Amino acid sequence: MSGEVGATVEWEEPPLILDGGEVYRNPTEVKMSQIVLPCHANHCGELSIGQLLKWMDSTACLSAERHAGCSCVTASVDDIHFEQTIGVGQVVSIRARVNRAFTSSMEVGIVVTCEDLYSSRQWSVCHAFSTFVARRPEAGKLKQVIPHTQAEQIEYSLAAERRRMRLIHAEIIKDLLTNCPSQPADEHLQCSEGVPAERTRVESVELVLPPHTNHQVSTFGGQIMAWMENVATISAR
Incomplete structure (x- = not known):
């Protein structure tokens, strides 16, 4: 979601030293x-x-x-705003960690940065919040996330508000689709250089092959988003 509530906190913090002298590391953090x-x-x-x-x-x-x-599936991804492009030969770094767990779903924060190895320049690319649902064989709530650092505490608090906003947004869209009357074409802005909507239509049929699956041997949210992005790019061009 865009706006102040969707803002993320940079994760580069001074290391937190635990009582035993060990440096704290978030147990859910994954880097790629x-x-x-x-x-x-x-x-x-x-x-x-x-x-x-x-x-x-x-x-x-x-x-x-x-x-x-246990295995998890992508339920939704909030708005993503890409700040920079990334060229061939540059290195993408992605960090993800669970901000908060609810009954069966979790919010995962994602931060993407890029590095040019030859100039040592680093910059931010985007950040995002994904919601994942656990495929648990037994009933019961997910174990809760215990925030330790200041950044984790802030994201933990904001995660509940972002979840509330997602639910409200879903209800608004559902209401619009149900109750919004369709408008005749002649009520829209007329333009002599306009492009008929049909000319922008693009369809794609994909056969799910092994390279399109994840470790669960099924197609996944990221692959579906990649197909969607490809079709949308052709339509826009």
Whole structure:
């Protein structure tokens, strides 16, 4: 979700030293780094957003499963705003961790940064919040997240508000789809250079093959988002 409540906290904090002298590490945190190869790029020579979404979803899923102790599936992803593009040869780093667990779902925070190995320059790419649902064989609530650092405490508190906003947003969209009357085409703004909506229509039929599946041997949210992004890009162009 966009807005103040959706803002994320940078995770680079001074290390927290536990009573035994050990440096604290969030048990749900998963990190992934990947150099961008030509096969990951789009027609512009930049990292395909669909590929990045796949990496983000896979990293977040591992974080959710580390906390839940069972397989998890993507339920939703909040609005993502990409701040920078990523070129071939640059390194993408993705960090994910569970912000808060509810009854059977969890919010996972994702932070994406990029690094140019030759200049040592690093920059922020985007952040996102995904909701995952645990496929638990037995009933009962998920174990709760215990925040330790200041950043974890802030995200823990905001996660409940973000969840409330998601539920409200879902109800608003449902109400609009149910009650909003359709408008005749002649009531819309007329433009001599307008493009008929039918010309922007793009369809794609995909056969799910082994490369499209995850460790659960089924297609996953990131792969579906990659297909959606590809079709949307063609429609926009």
